[in-house]
Each structure stands twice: as C-alpha cells, then as structure tokens.
Amino acid sequence: MSKITVSAPGKCILFGEHAVVYGHPAVAVAIDRRISVSIQPSKTGSWLLDGNELNMSKNPHISGLIKKLWPADLGAPALSIQIEGNIPRSSGLGSSAALSVAFAGALRLARGRWLTAPDSNQQQHWAEGFSSSISQTNPYDLSCGFFATTPTNELHHLNGMDAIDLDEIAILSHGAEANAQNGRASPMDSSTCAHGNIVVISNKIERNIDYLYQRNLTTHGSEISWHIHALELVQQPDDVYLVIGNTGINAPTGKQVAKLAELLRQNPMKMKEVETIGKIARRGIDALLGGDYDAVGRSMSENQLMLKSIGVSSPELEQLIKAASPTSLGAKLTGAGGGGCMVALTRNPQLTSDAIELAGGRTFITKLGTAGLTVETNDITPIWTKS
Numbered sequence: 001m002s003k004i005t006v007s008a009p010g011k012c013i014l015f016g017e018h019a020v021v022y023g024h025p026a027v028a029v030a031i032d033r034r035i036s037v038s039i040q041p042s043k044t045g046s047w048l049l050d051g052n053e054l055n056m057s058k059n060p061h062i063s064g065l066i067k068k069l070w071p072a073d074l075g076a077p078a079l080s081i082q083i084e085g086n087i088p089r090s091s092g093l094g095s096s097a098a099l100s101v102a103f104a105g106a107l108r109l110a111r112g113r114w115l116t117a118p119d120s121n122q123q124q125h126w127a128e129g130f131s132s133s134i135s136q137t138n139p140y141d142l143s144c145g146f147f148a149t150t151p152t153n154e155l156h157h158l159n160g161m162d163a164i165d166l167d168e169i170a171i172l173s174h175g176a177e178a179n180a181q182n183g184r185a186s187p188m189d190s191s192t193c194a195h196g197n198i199v200v201i202s203n204k205i206e207r208n209i210d211y212l213y214q215r216n217l218t219t220h221g222s223e224i225s226w227h228i229h230a231l232e233l234v235q236q237p238d239d240v241y242l243v244i245g246n247t248g249i250n251a252p253t254g255k256q257v258a259k260l261a262e263l264l265r266q267n268p269m270k271m272k273e274v275e276t277i278g279k280i281a282r283r284g285i286d287a288l289l290g291g292d293y294d295a296v297g298r299s300m301s302e303n304q305l306m307l308k309s310i311g312v313s314s315p316e317l318e319q320l321i322k323a324a325s326p327t328s329l330g331a332k333l334t335g336a337g338g339g340g341c342m343v344a345l346t347r348n349p350q351l352t353s354d355a356i357e358l359a360g361g362r363t364f365i366t367k368l369g370t371a372g373l374t375v376e377t378n379d380i381t382p383i384w385t386k387s
C-alpha cells in the first residue's frame with residue numbers, strides 16, 4: 001500500500017547540554033543514525049502504531065503533534081503509523097526529537113499547506129501553520145491548534161515538499177519535547193534533528209554563523225530566549241570522527257533535567273558551573289569555526305569536568321570516557337547523562353571504539369554532521385487537505 005515516509009537523524013552534543021536549558025550556548029551535531037516514520041490511512045478507522053491501537057497518553061510526542069497538525073474535529077482521518085530506526089532510546093542521542101521531526105514532517109506532507117490568495121503585491125502568505133514569526137498560534141500550548149485567516153474558497157493549496165518548512169517542523173517538535181519534559185526543554189534536539197549538520201544555539205546572534213531563527217519559551221516563571229544557527233564547516237574534516245559509546249543504561253531526559261533544577265534550588269552556587277559550561281561552549285564554537293579540532297577536543301573534556309561537578313555524569317559514563325581518552329582529542333557524556341551515551345572526538349576512530357568496547361560500551365562511529373529531515377517516500381500526498 002502506498003505511504004509517506006520521512007526520516008530524521010539523531011544528534012549528539014559537543015558542548016553545552018543542561019546549561020542550554022538555562023539559555024547558555026551549545027553545539028549539537030546530527031549523526032549517522034536515523035528514525036523513519038511512515039504513515040498511511042488506517043484500514044480499521046482507529047489510530048494504529050506499528051499495527052497496534054495507538055495509546056495517545058503513552059505516546060505524548062505523537063499525540064501532541066496529532067493535535068497540532070491533524071485535528072480530528074475538522075475531520076482528519078485516523079492513520080496507521082510505522083516507526084523504524086537505529087537510534088537507541090533514552091540515551092542522549094535525540095531519539096524522541098528525531099521521532100517528532102519525522103512525524104511532523106510526514107503529517108505536513110500528508111496535509112500540504114494552505115496559502116492566501118496573492119495580495120496586491122502578488123505575495124502569498126501562509127493561511128495556517130506554525131512558525132517563530134507567527135503569533136496567532138502557540139506551538140507550546142497543546143490546546144492551541146492551527147489557524148486559517150481567510151475563507152477556504154480564497155485559499156491556494158501547496159502540495160508535496162513545498163509544504164514543508166523546517167522552522168515549523170522544529171518549533172512543533174520543540175513544543176512536543178517541552179510538553180514531555182515538564183516545560184524544561186531547549187530547542188537543541190528539535191532544531192538539530194530537523195536541520196541536520198551542526199547547530200549552534202546561543203544567547204546572542206553570532207556574526208560568523210548562518211542565522212536560522214529565535215525561540216522563546218516561558219517556563220517555571222522565567223522566559224528563556226535562544227538564537228539558533230546552522231554552522232557549515234569550512235571543510236568537512238576527513239581525519240576526525242566521533243565515536244559514540246553507549247552505557248546501555250536508560251536515563252530519561254526529564255528526570256535528569258529535574259535533578260539539576262533541584263540541585264540548583266538547594267545549592268544556587270552551582271549555577272557558577274552551569275555558567276562555566278556556557279563559557280566553555282563559546283570557546284568550543286570558536287575552535288570549530290577555526291577548524292582547530294585539538295582545541296575542540298580540549299573544550300569537550302573541560303565541559304565533561306563541569307557536567308560531572310553538577311552531578312549529571314555516572315560511574316559507567318566516566319569509565320567509558322576514561323577508556324576513550326588516551327586515543328581521542330576529547331571525550332564527554334552527550335545529552336542528559338546519568339547513563340545513556342558518551343562521545344569522543346578522535347583521529348583514531350577504530351582504536352577509540354575498541355577501547356570503549358573493552359570498557360563495556362557499545363559503539364558506533366559517525367562523521368560530524370549528516371542530512372536533517374529527509375522525505376524517503378511520497379506516493380500518496382495529500383491524504384487530507386481541509387483547512
């Protein structure tokens with residue numbers, strides 16, 4: 001049966017996890033592991049996930065995106081969803097963001113997008129959708145669906161790839177992450193999985209890096225603002241790789257983020273370490289821009305010391321990092337920590353990988369950056385087009 005399939009990569013974080021939740025800079029890299037989501041009309045009339053009835057409350061990322069992009073109250077039909085991929089779950093590699101990005105992309109493709117009729121300047125605008133520059137809809141509020149500004153008979157329909165907008169995909173996925181992490185989620189995973197390659201998040205607009213958009217999120221009484229950039233390496237290094245080592249221990253992000261929030265509440269002085277992570281990330285960004293991978297590696301190892309000091313590392317992670325260190329330029333945990341994965345930057349990927357495996361980790365080697373959202377199959381669009 002014909003279907004729509006969209007894939008998105010996982011990510012690892014070179015600098016700045018946890019501190020980025022508090023608005024400090026961070027860098028994430030899309031990795032050679034992906035999740036793909038296929039959708040097609042459901043034959044049973046109910047939502048299906050991998051052949052079984054979809055439990056909406058157990059799949060908050062999926063149900064949140066359905067509310068946003070596929071409203072049953074407007075007649076959107078139930079779909080059958082199939083998920084495949086090789087990104088380990090709850091291990092700091094952005095599996096949930098990759099899932100959200102791929103699913104949001106598939107739904108948008110299945111729906112297309114309505115545009116307004118050309119205005120007096122022959123400009124057409126979105127009649128519905130989500131974006132960092134649209135204020136009518138709130139991607140972070142699940143009760144707030146999409147909007148249509150003009151009567152349907154004046155609208156124009158945009159189909160296929162042209163309907164997809166990466167800012168929209170990333171902001172909806174950020175909303176899904178924030179809802180799943182009790183409001184505390186940076187846009188790092190969602191933007192990296194959507195755009196691919198290397199994403200830099202900063203508390204200011206960086207002059208030397210391509211600017212994508214701004215994100216604002218009000219959470220736990222404070223408004224945090226991030227500037228998101230796409231970093232294009234002057235030259236993809238052909239002698240530097242990332243080795244990811246998995247401890248095999250599941251560590252849900254929400255729990256780790258809440259643990260740090262509690263530590264900071266009890267010991268506000270620890271905020272100094274969080275700020276230091278931001279400063280290390282800034283040095284790491286300069287090193288990346290300058291192609292100085294020895295300095296990138298040093299910053300990663302410095303970052304790890306701070307992550308350990310704020311209590312988000314674990315003995316198993318430390319063991320893998322120690323094993324990787326002699327053959328790598330730098331190593332640290334990636335993601336929320338407490339388990340999950342570490343990452344080493346190395347010119348000797350096989351040696352580093354062997355050392356991590358010997359210490360009990362499962363590894364894979366990846367280059368620095370890969371394609372973001374990708375449409376793999378598209379033979380039935382649109383599935384549903386009502387506005």
Ligand code: PMV
Pocket residue numbers: 016017018019020021091092093094095184185186187188189253257334335336337
């Ligand atoms: O473990 P992951 O892949 O979900 O990454 C979490 C990164 C944090 O900085 C800890 C949280 C966030 O929202 O940025």
